[in-house]
Amino acid sequence: SPNDRILSIGQDESKAGVEVETPEGIKKLEADYIVGYDGANSQVRRSLFGDWEFPGFxxxxxxxxxxxxxxxxxxxxxxxxxxxxxxxxxxxxxxxxxxxxxxxxxxxxxxxxxxxxxxxxxQRLAKKMGVGHFLLAADAAHLCNPFGGLGLTGGIVDVGGLFDCLIGIHKGNADASILDKYDEIRRWKYSEVINLISTENIKKLFGQNPDTAIENDEFLKLCKKTETDPVFSKEFSR
Ligand SMILES: Cc1cc2nc3c(=O)[nH]c(=O)nc-3n(C[C@H](O)[C@H](O)[C@H](O)COP(=O)(O)OP(=O)(O)OC[C@H]3O[C@@H](n4cnc5c(N)ncnc54)[C@H](O)[C@@H]3O)c2cc1C
The missing domain is CATH 3.10.20 (Ubiquitin-like (UB roll))
Incomplete structure (x- = not known):
């Protein structure tokens, strides 16, 4: 439930377990796989890699x-x-x-x-999208600035891909090595798409002179053009 807090994690060769603080007291839960999507301060990520091990800045x-x-x-x-x-x-x-x-x-x-x-x-990316029977998704695994709306959307794509991997394992259509693919592809997408685009977007705020940005920045020039060109404005909004 939303009030439950993961306190600590543990795993062996076949399953993962968490100790959870609930309104009824501390409970221990186990599963074949546990996904940590517990946000930027993820306890699951901290437990897997260490409190301050979240590469980036x-x-x-x-x-x-x-x-x-x-x-x-x-x-x-x-x-x-x-x-x-x-x-x-x-x-x-x-x-x-x-x-x-x-x-x-x-x-x-x-x-x-x-x-x-x-x-x-x-701008941060976890060392891996999981270790053994623990997996990470969304902000627990990667963070970016909000310019471009790539935070939540990146998390949704993580979950979609991870769901397919876990269903594949559950139905016997894939083995656990497919989770290495999840790690490889989602971390690659963060590096090549989410990080690059969100960084370019934030540079528009800080990387140029605000007094001349509207004349020099290609994207802002297009925004300005929408003020006076209704046909272009309609096209641009698509
Ligand atoms: C100002 C701002 C604007 C943004 N705008 C956009 C936007 O326009 N588009 C976009 O795509 N993204 C945007 N984002 C990013 C987006 O909000 C996040 O990427 C998204 O909410 C991450 O979802 P999440 O489920 O990973 O984490 P969260 O939404 O942070 O959820 C984490 C959950 O885990 C729970 N939790 C935490 N610790 C524990 C624990 N120990 N045990 C159990 N549960 C725990 C929390 O209570 C919470 O419910 C924005 C972010 C900010 C700050």
Whole structure:
């Protein structure tokens, strides 16, 4: 259940086991295979490789996701913002920023900050997608910045591939070596697609002069063109 926490793991040649803290007390569970999809701080990954063994890096800037009530809409908008020093300072700058960038240039007293949640941005890939009878999927195995929407989607593809591997083993159509393929292909996809594309995307934020980006960046130039060219705008949105 959502309240259960994996505390520790163990395995032998034929099965995996976890010790889980539940509202009813500590339980021990066993299975042929156990998949750790327990997020960025994965206890399963930490237990397999060590607490600080998650190769990659963390960006120094803090990102803050804010929920902001806008006058132009009845809904609350979620907006990402960055600040080199602190998330609180990022939020403090928001009203002036919104006045500058949003349609109608709403005055600071027209936007209400409903919530904010700071997070750190990582690019990291586990040493392997599993060891023996333990497997990793999604954020437990790899992290990327949110620009491009490749975090959750990468995790979904992990799970789809892993499901096929485990069904293959269960039905006797494959042996355990297929899990090496899972490791090889998903780590390759992270390195060649998720990491590369998300890194290129974040460079658009930090890797260029914000005052001239709209004139120099090829993608931003296309975005700008949608303002004045309705035919291109329709094509671009596909
Ligand atoms: C601001 C932001 C914006 C994002 N935008 C996008 C986007 O637009 N598109 C996209 O594709 N991705 C996006 N992502 C990434 C996406 O949210 C994650 O990749 C995705 O949620 C990962 O899913 P997950 O199931 O691996 O981990 P999580 O969603 O973190 O779930 C992990 C689960 O494991 C549980 N858990 C943790 N520890 C234990 C334990 N010891 N025992 C048992 N359970 C445990 C947690 O309670 C949680 O329920 C964004 C991320 C952020 C921070």
């Amino acid at each position: 963390t960006r120094t800037k803090t990102s803050t996701n804010t929920a902001t009530k806008m006058p132009t809409s009845l809904s609350t908008r979620s907006i990402g913002t960055w600040h080199p020093e602190s998330p609180k300072m990022a939020c403090g700058e928001l009203p002036a920023k919104f006045e500058r960038i949003f349609p109608g240039h709403p005055k600071p007293d027209k936007c209400k900050l409903a919530n904010f949640s700071p997070y750190k941005v990582h």
